[in-house]
Amino acid sequence: MIFSAVSHLQTPAELYSINKESVCVRIKTAKNDVLQVTIIHGDPYVWEQDSWQSSEKSMSLAGSDDLHDYWTVTLQLPHSRLRYGFILTSTDESVVYTERGFYQEKPKHVSPYFCLPYLHENEIFSPPSWVKDTVWYQIFPERFSNGDPSINPDNVLPWGSEEPQVDSFFGGDLQGVINHLDHLSDLGINGIYFTPIFKAFSNHKYDTIDYMQIDPQFGDEQTLIKLVQECHKRGIRVMLDAVFNHSGYYFEPFQDVLKNGEDSRYRDWFHPHAYPLDPHAQKPNYETFAFVGMMPKLNTANPEVKDYLLQVARYWIETFDIDGWRLDVANEVDHDFWRDFRRTVKETKEDVYILGEIWHQSTPWLVGDQFDAVMNYPLTDAIQDFVLREETVESFTQSITRHLFSYPQPVNQVQFNLLDSHDTARVLTESNGNKNHVMLQYLMLFSFPGSPCIYYGDEIGMAGDNDPGCRACMIWDQNKQDTELFTFVKDLIQWRKELPTMGTYETIQFHESGVDDVLLYSTYSNDEVLLIAINRSQTAQSIVLPESFMDYTLIDHISGETLDKQTALEISKEHFRLVKKHLS
Incomplete structure (x- = not known):
């Protein structure tokens, strides 16, 4: 047995609460090394005749990657506490693994075993229950629809009259979203994620001028109230985007520091290195997002800054009844701020969804005291590596297994899953215009745990390269829309709703x-x-069904056809099959 590969850490990914009476325990062993894992478990205070009383339960082999096998088990805790260890059995030996290492026999005393001292109900990771059943639709407001030309910016261009540029404006606004809610209801989505709508200089609005004001080119407070109310009538949740890592150049406190330098009362709101500030330098002499002088980094450890931003968090929930916050550049903001942010948000409205923009492994933010989820770009990469970049099936399953087991299941169920966004090339462009490959990616996205998102226009076949190409005007002329793709996405959303x-x-x-x-x-x-x-191939394929499916009557989910105890399954080129069997 390869002892060095055996690993169990009492982190949220490997020991997590399911509810106040049960926990999930996971352990890793070397791939194909251990034949069976049995967990030894019991209440640390239950003794008889000077002997700790424990039980044993077999663990399930839940998945494998290139290095490890992943084992899992769910345990009931009658008294909210637990001591536990593992019996590992290979072809030639059996050992007991505990917090203090390996033993040839079960330790008689409780001390060496792993310990869950007490399962506190208020520490259970509890994301909003509605999120796992939500299909999101991301809207870049400036490019979705111009519903109120009277509030157009001065330099507005006719809708869709040219390719988008980094500084172009086409007049999209909140009224335009209201006007097209029937399109979204017809599609079947039940969540909208808006990129920022606060007053800002740019078309993307990630350079905030006033966190308490809607950008005038998007509308006013009454328009947003109406939009949220109309969404809620249709069963659609609303999530706004906030940028607390940095402000915009024209944010009044930053303008004050530019003007007054070291004498500004706002100097500690930012991270200056020298005075006067030089926003036009290749590397500004103050902290910024990347090296963008127009986006000065906020000092979220400053009590005044923190109080101001927490007021922002409360205001938009209390005033407009929003349902979620998406947080830009979330990994560059200090953890203490996010802990206070979560407390503030959840006290204001308990079931608000808190989503961090983090592109990498994010366990430090997902232990129950900060975010509910992050934007799941590792899943995006894995799906596209398989469908578009000819990654092997084995490599894909290994990377997905490793990724899923890096988080507890309650986190996986509410992760924000996407194929593209305002920050990436559109999925159709990434797929070199191959619509079949787009469909395969969407099917995979919708079939993995998490809350899937559609970027506006993808459902009708819009293309576009990286920013600014991915931010083109929504196409509303039905003669220019891909209705076949729209129907497929609509069907997919319906399958997601009807298939557990x-x-x-x-x-x-x-x-x-x-x-x-x-x-x-x-x-x-x-x-x-x-x-x-x-x-994914350009030829039809015939596969042998897994043995566990051969003795069952199967149903093709799309056609409804009954497949009576077949041994093989035919799949058209660049296509898929969904077949189901009933267990009851």
Whole structure:
């Protein structure tokens, strides 16, 4: 047995609360090294005749990557506390693994075992329950629809009259969103994520001038109130975007520091290195987002700054009844600020969704005291590596397994899953115009745990390279829309709602397809199993069904056709199959 590969850490990914009476425990062993893992568990205070009383339960092999096997088990805790260890069995030996290392036999005393001292209900990671059932639609307000020309900026261009530039304006506004809510309801989404709407200089609004004011080119407070109310009538949640890492150049406190330098009362709101500030230098003499002088970094450790930004967080919830905050450049803001932010937001409205923009592994922010989720770009990369970049099936399953097991399941269920955004090339462009490959990516996105998001216009076949190309005007001329793609996305959203095995399930299992270009996996609910086959190749493929599916009558989810105890499954080129079996 490879002892050095055995790992269990009492981190949220490997020991987490499901509810006040149960926990999930995970452990890693070297790949293909251990045949069985059994957990030893018990209440540390239950003794009989000077002997600690424990029970044993087999753990399930839940997945593997290139280095490790992942084992998992759920335990009930009658007294909210736990001591536990592991019996590891290979072909030639059996050992006991505890907090203090390896033993040949179970320690008789409780001290060496791993310890969960007490499961405090207020420390259970509890993201809003509605998020895991939400399909988001991201709107870049300046480019969605011009609903009120009377508030157009002076330099506005006719809608869609030219390709977008970094400094162009087309007049999109909040009234334009209200005018097209029927389009979103028809599609089936039930959440809208808006990029910033606060007063700012740019078209993207990530350079805030006033955190307490809607940008005049987007509308006023009454328009936003109406928009949120109309969304809520349709069962659509609303999430706003805030930039607390940095302000804009024209933010009044920063202008005061530019003017008064070291004598400014706002000098400690920022991170100056010298005076006078030089915003035009290649590397400004103050902290910024990247080296962008127009985006000075805020000092969120300053009590005045913190109080001001927490007022912002409360104001938009209390005044407009929003349902979520997406937080820009969230990984560059200090953790103490985010802890106070969470307390403030959850006290204001308990089920507000807090989403951080972080592109990398994000465990430090997802332990229950800061964010509910992050933008799940690692999933984006894995999906596109498989469908578009010919990553092997084995490599894909390994990377996805590693990623899923790096977070507790309650986090995975509410992660913000996406294929593109205002910060990336559009999925159709990334797919070199191959619509079939776009569909395969969307199917995968919707079938993995998390809350999927559609970037505006993707559903009707809009293309566009990286910023500014991905920020073109929404196409409202139906003669120029891809109605086939719209119908597919609409169907996909409906499948997500009607199939408990699409996205909100507890278990996923990967299978050998026997074909290099076919990814095969199954997802499970209490009474149903869904088998998903993805064929990325340009030729039709026939795969052998997993043995566990051969003795069942299967149903093709799309056609409704009954497949009576087949041994193989045919998949068209660049296409997929969804077949399900009922367990009850």
